[in-house]
Amino acid sequence: NAGVTQTPKFRILKIGQSMTLQCAQDMNHNYMYWYRQDPGMGLKLIYYSVGAGITDKGEVPNGYNVSRSTTEDFPLRLELAAPSQTSVYFCASTWSMNTEAFFGQGTRLTVV
Amino acid sequence: KNEVEQSPQNLTAQEGEFITINCSYSVGISALHWLQQHPGGGIVSLFMLSSGKKKHGRLIATINIQEKHSSLHITASHPRDSAVYICAVPRDGATNKLIFGTGTLLAVQP
Numbered sequence: 001n002a003g004v005t006q007t008p009k010f011r012i013l014k015i016g017q018s019m020t021l022q023c024a025q026d027m028n029h030n031y032m033y034w035y036r037q038d039p040g041m042g043l044k045l046i047y048y049s050v051g052a053g054i055t056d057k058g059e060v061p062n063g064y065n066v067s068r069s070t071t072e073d074f075p076l077r078l079e080l081a082a083p084s085q086t087s088v089y090f091c092a093s094t095w096s097m098n099t100e101a102f103f104g105q106g107t108r109l110t111v112v
Numbered sequence: 113k114n115e116v117e118q119s120p121q122n123l124t125a126q127e128g129e130f131i132t133i134n135c136s137y138s139v140g141i142s143a144l145h146w147l148q149q150h151p152g153g154g155i156v157s158l159f160m161l162s163s164g165k166k167k168h169g170r171l172i173a174t175i176n177i178q179e180k181h182s183s184l185h186i187t188a189s190h191p192r193d194s195a196v197y198i199c200a201v202p203r204d205g206a207t208n209k210l211i212f213g214t215g216t217l218l219a220v221q222p
């Protein structure tokens with residue numbers, strides 16, 4: 001199993017540009033999440049999904065959008081990038097509350 | 113007061129020492145995750161506990177559901193154990209959204 005695969009690993013964006021962070025899992029997990037981690041801070045939930053076709057906002061959704069057209073993929077879209085979106089982004093998935101959570105390797109994004 | 117509290121926030125140990133990191137939570141349901149993050153690195157799941165005790169190599173995790181408390185122990189610590197250790201609990205069973213502790217930064221010196 002590949003687990004959770006995130007791409008790209010690094011990216012530099014200019015202010016106002018857009019991009020999509022890709023996240024894919026091959027474990028047939030229904031639950032998927034996007035988090036951001038600012039330097040020295042904990043993980044904050046951006047968006048989550050409990051299954052294909054279902055998404056909902058987390059704590060810090062402004063400036064982001066997601067879609068979940070398949071069980072496997074959960075892309076995160078940044079529209080009009082801003083310096084405040086400079087962060088490390090993690091995608092995660094899990095089968096249920098009583099099973100292990102799997103995290104992607106992270107995407108380090110810098111907006112200049 | 114944070115819903116998931118970890119202690120200590122920072123810990124420095126000498127190689128070979130026995131290490132304990134504690135996690136107490138006031139919300140969430142009956143499961144807890146221990147995660148590890150090396151500096152600049154990804155996040156790795158160490159344990160998911162819903163009762164009792166689990167052991168993996170030099171790592172041992174225990175949980176007391178009634179007291180809402182968990183501990184992560186590292187035996188015979190090594191410099192490669194230096195990382196941030198994070199506990200997290202699912203807020204509910206419908207969404208499984210995790211509530212994260214603030215993390216414990218462990219440095220093991222040779």
